[in-house]
Amino acid sequence: MAREVTHEERGPAVLDDEDKGDDGLIYVCRCGLSDSKPLCDGSHRATADEADGVVYKYADDDPDGERREIAGIDYEDE
Numbered sequence: 001m002a003r004e005v006t007h008e009e010r011g012p013a014v015l016d017d018e019d020k021g022d023d024g025l026i027y028v029c030r031c032g033l034s035d036s037k038p039l040c041d042g043s044h045r046a047t048a049d050e051a052d053g054v055v056y057k058y059a060d061d062d063p064d065g066e067r068r069e070i071a072g073i074d075y076e077d078e
């Protein structure tokens with residue numbers, strides 16, 4: 001399971017105490033689908049049934065958008 005997402009920011013985010021959840025922890029998005037990056041907003045729930053070894057693309061990087069399988073992630077510009 002993997003997914004292709006588009007990141008448009010060009011620098012880091014600074015986190016502070018206001019980013020902490022009710023439990024005092026900061027939850028950083030690692031799935032790439034959060035609308036509140038770099039913070040987790042629960043969007044990762046959409047990935048729960050992704051199959052191992054498959055790469056997905058969500059329409060508009062929206063966890064509620066159409067999900068399709070893609071051949072792989074294009075690293076051509078690296």
Ligand code: FES
Pocket residue numbers: 028029030031032033034039040041042043044045
């Ligand atoms: S890990 Fe990405 S939204 Fe939670």
